Amino acid sequence: MQNTRKAVDMLFVSRVRIKLLKYFFTQPDVPVHLRGAVRELKEEINAVRRELMRLEEIKVLKSEARGNRKYYMLSRQAPFYEELRGMVFKTFGLGGDLLRNLPKLGKIDFIILTGLYLNGTSLSGHQVDMVVIGDVELEELNRIVGEYETKEEKEINYTVFSAKDFELRKRRKDSFVLELLLGPKLMLLGTHEDLIS
Numbered sequence: 001m002q003n004t005r006k007a008v009d010m011l012f013v014s015r016v017r018i019k020l021l022k023y024f025f026t027q028p029d030v031p032v033h034l035r036g037a038v039r040e041l042k043e044e045i046n047a048v049r050r051e052l053m054r055l056e057e058i059k060v061l062k063s064e065a066r067g068n069r070k071y072y073m074l075s076r077q078a079p080f081y082e083e084l085r086g087m088v089f090k091t092f093g094l095g096g097d098l099l100r101n102l103p104k105l106g107k108i109d110f111i112i113l114t115g116l117y118l119n120g121t122s123l124s125g126h127q128v129d130m131v132v133i134g135d136v137e138l139e140e141l142n143r144i145v146g147e148y149e150t151k152e153e154k155e156i157n158y159t160v161f162s163a164k165d166f167e168l169r170k171r172r173k174d175s176f177v178l179e180l181l182l183g184p185k186l187m188l189l190g191t192h193e194d195l196i197s
Contacts, residue, residue: 112133
């Protein structure tokens with residue numbers, strides 16, 4: 001997991017395309033016009049225009065005209081939407097920070113970003129952005145999350161379970177755990193199949 005960023009850089013040769021994917025997946029409901037994207041990305045207008053057109057052509061982005069401007073937004077119907085979203089969240093932001101520091105975090109079985117973190121969908125009133133399961137070094141986890149909160153000016157609510165406690169709650173059909181298993185999520189570490197088995 002150490003070289004996730006390098007792998008993305010090599011897979012997607014265009015630096016501007018990587019920046020656009022990061023921008024749109026971390027702000028999926030925020031449309032942006034060409035000049036706004038240029039300001040946000042701090043890149044040349046022609047490079048941004050070219051990459052916006054390419055991403056629209058392959059249906060990752062959709063656009064709509066408003067007045068004399070063309071606004072681009074993420075298309076949730078994109079052929080590789082889930083895969084691209086996973087790559088972005090595992091490379092940048094909190095997910096990237098956690099995966100880069102994984103050896104310092106203890107023996108972790110699962111790291112899960114919930115629907116609340118991904119798109120604002122809470123688990124029936126449970127305001128939890130992330131769930132970590134395993135033998136966790138809490139001080140290190142608190143440090144990484146705290147640094148992210150400071151940098152992004154966004155509070156992250158998370159829950160930590162030992163593997164044994166999570167399995168017990170799963171067997172007892174705990175409402176929070178059942179909603180986590182069935183609801184929208186992104187597995188940063190571990191697989192959905194292993195989580196539900």
